[in-house]
Each structure stands twice: as structure tokens, then as C-alpha cells.
Amino acid sequence: MKESLHNLRNEALALIQEARDIKEINSLKISFLGRKGKLNEYTKKFSELKKEEKIELGQLINELKKAIEGALRRKERSLKSDQPKKTDWFDFTLPGKRPEQGHLHLVSQAIAEISDIFEKIGFVRVRYPQVEWDWYAFEALNMPKNHPARDEWETLFIKAPPHKKYGQMVLTPQTSSGQIREMERLKKPPIKMINIAKCHRRQQDITHTIMFHQFEGLLIDKNISIANLKGVLDYFAKSFYGPERKTRLRPFHFNFTEPSFEVDINCPFCLGKGCRTCKSGWHELGGAGMVHPNVLKASGFDSKKYNGFAFGFGVERTFMMRSGIKIDDLRLFYSNDLRFLWQF
Numbered sequence: 001m002k003e004s005l006h007n008l009r010n011e012a013l014a015l016i017q018e019a020r021d022i023k024e025i026n027s028l029k030i031s032f033l034g035r036k037g038k039l040n041e042y043t044k045k046f047s048e049l050k051k052e053e054k055i056e057l058g059q060l061i062n063e064l065k066k067a068i069e070g071a072l073r074r075k076e077r078s079l080k081s082d083q084p085k086k087t088d089w090f091d092f093t094l095p096g097k098r099p100e101q102g103h104l105h106l107v108s109q110a111i112a113e114i115s116d117i118f119e120k121i122g123f124v125r126v127r128y129p130q131v132e133w134d135w136y137a138f139e140a141l142n143m144p145k146n147h148p149a150r151d152e153w154e155t156l157f158i159k160a161p162p163h164k165k166y167g168q169m170v171l172t173p174q175t176s177s178g179q180i181r182e183m184e185r186l187k188k189p190p191i192k193m194i195n196i197a198k199c200h201r202r203q204q205d206i207t208h209t210i211m212f213h214q215f216e217g218l219l220i221d222k223n224i225s226i227a228n229l230k231g232v233l234d235y236f237a238k239s240f241y242g243p244e245r246k247t248r249l250r251p252f253h254f255n256f257t258e259p260s261f262e263v264d265i266n267c268p269f270c271l272g273k274g275c276r277t278c279k280s281g282w283h284e285l286g287g288a289g290m291v292h293p294n295v296l297k298a299s300g301f302d303s304k305k306y307n308g309f310a311f312g313f314g315v316e317r318t319f320m321m322r323s324g325i326k327i328d329d330l331r332l333f334y335s336n337d338l339r340f341l342w343q344f
């Protein structure tokens with residue numbers, strides 16, 4: 001008897017689920033729960049049963065009754081709410097809802113713009129690996145074995161057996177390794193490279209993210225001077241930031257350039273005079289310099305015949321410096337917060 005009650009339950013729930021209107025619901029109500037309904041047929045059999053059986057069956061019938069009533073009620077409610085009410089109306093002149101449209105991430109937008117600016121003056125866009133050998137990242141860039149950049153706290157090393165010739169594997173800490181790779185690829189000047197790629201360093205705070213992007217310019221030819229470097233940097237500053245902007249070179253030190261500079265851009269508000277936002281009139285953009293003869297030699301170039309310049313800036317930083325854009329926390333670039341990304 002238990003089994004046939006179980007079957008009855010399945011049958012009832014399936015039929016209720018399939019009911020298409022209130023009329024069907026009402027007739028199902030009668031056929032299952034009515035005085036002459038299917039459930040009552042079981043109650044009639046009560047007299048034939050023993051006492052314990054009566055209790056058990058009574059409970060089962062009660063539960064089934066509740067289940068059927070509940071299902072009928074839910075179905076009735078959903079059928080009623082599906083039906084258009086007389087007061088409902090549809091304004092077909094309303095504009096439709098547009099599907100939301102995405103856009104490129106602001107870093108991708110900045111990369112596209114930066115590539116465009118340099119391609120206009122003949123630089124060739126390349127992208128060198130995110131994972132590098134010690135040789136390209138440090139050694140060929142004239143950085144001695146004990147240079148602090150090789151410190152575990154600066155560079156992320158990869159657990160892999162070192163290469164016989166190229167040494168340890170690292171996550172590329174700066175796009176300067178692209179200088180060596182580009183000279184190896186082209187074998188002879190002229191070289192005009194713009195390498196834009198991901199870099200990794202072991203720092204994470206409001207002005208650093210563990211992954212960031214740099215763009216690295218390299219120009220190698222005969223008789224290249226600091227004036228050429230300054231011209232290219234000013235061209236970039238005016239194209240990216242506006243015609244009233246210019247750059248300034250400050251003496252600095254990098255192992256792979258001699259002389260080396262830090263490149264500053266004049267403040268958008270006071271244009272270099274000094275104001276409340278900038279204090280000194282200038283903001284630091286990145287590094288640059290004349291390629292060190294040892295770097296040319298490491299790439300197989302005759303350092304007596306050829307020379308050139310290089311510069312490397314952070315993409316996120318360069319983008320942030322654009323007037324009117326003030327991003328307090330660099331980590332927002334990669335937090336995937338749509339409220340931030342929608343603004344660009």
C-alpha cells in the first residue's frame with residue numbers, strides 16, 4: 001500500500017505541474033482530494049487494517065494530502081500571476097534596453113596609444129617575454145653578479161634548473177631585457193624598437209603592483225646624441241600629454257646606460273614653475289640614457305662604430321600622469337572594480 005501511495009504522489013505532482021489553467025487545477029483538486037477522490041479510497045480501506053498499520057497509513061495519507069494541496073496552491077498562484085491583468089499596458093514607444101557594452105581596459109588603451117605615437121616616427125612595436133633568463137634581465141645589461149636588483153626581495157625567481165649559458169629563470173623585472181633581444185634579432189643597425197610588455201617586481205602598495213607594464217624605446221645607429229633622445233622624449237610628451245608639455249633630463253645612474261638620466265615631465269597646472277600639487281614643477285616619468293658600450297658588446301655590436309639611446313617608462317604611471325586623472329591607488333588598475341573601469 002505504501003508503494004501505491006508513493007506512485008499516487010508522483011502522478012499527482014506531475015499532473016499538477018503540467019496543468020495549463022485554473023480549470024485543470026480545479027478538476028485535479030476534485031480527482032485527488034474530493035470526497036470521491038483517489039486519496040479517500042485509501043481512507044475507506046482503514047477498517048481492514050490493524051491498529052499500528054492504521055497509524056502509519058494515516059500519517060502517510062496526511063503528508064500526501066499536504067503535499068498535493070501545497071503543489072496545487074503554488075501552481076494556482078503561478079498561473080494567476082502569468083495572466084495579464086486588465087490594468088497592464090505596454091508602451092511600445094519606450095526605447096529598448098541596450099545590452100551593456102564593454103571596452104578595452106585602460107592599460108590596453110594606453111598601450112595602443114603609446115604604440116601609435118612611436119610608430120608614427122618609425123619605431124617598431126615588439127613584445128618580449130614575460131619570463132626571462134638572468135643573462136637578458138641583468139648580465140648582458142652590465143649588471144654585476146652582486147647587483148641589488150638580483151635580490152630575492154626585488155626580483156621573482158622561477159624554480160627551474162638554470163640554463164647553462166643564460167643562468168637563472170626570472171619573471172621579467174624590466175623591459176630593458178628587450179634591448180638585448182632586439183639587437184640579437186636584427187643583428188645590425190639601424191634599430192628603432194618600442195617594446196611594451198609585462199614586468200614583475202616584488203612590491204605591492206599604493207604606488208606599486210606586483211605586475212605592471214613598461215614601454216622601452218631603443219634606438220641604435222651611428223652618431224646618435226643626447227639631443228636625439230631629448231627630441232624623441234619631448235615628441236612623446238607633447239603627443240601624449242599635450243603641446244604645452246615638455247621633458248627634463250636629470251642625471252642619474254643605471255648600469256646599462258652612460259650617461260643615465262631620470263626623465264621628468266612638467267606639471268600640467270603650473271607647467272614647471274612649481275605649485276601646490278607638484279611642489280617642484282616637475283613629475284618623474286621614468287629612466288633613460290645612452291646605451292652603455294658593454295651592452296652593445298654583449299649583443300654582438302661594435303661599440304666603436306655604433307651607439308644609441310634607450311628609455312623605459314611604466315605604462316600605468318605614464319597614464320596616471322595625464323592631467324585631470326588622479327588615481328590614488330595604483331592597485332585599482334587590477335582590482336576589476338567595474339565602478340573604476342567604467343570611468344575610462
Ligand code: PHE
Pocket residue numbers: 174175176216254257260286287288289310311312313
Ligand atoms: N629599466 C629602467 C627601470 O626599470 C629604466 C631605463 C630604461 C633606464 C632604459 C635607462 C634606459 O627603471
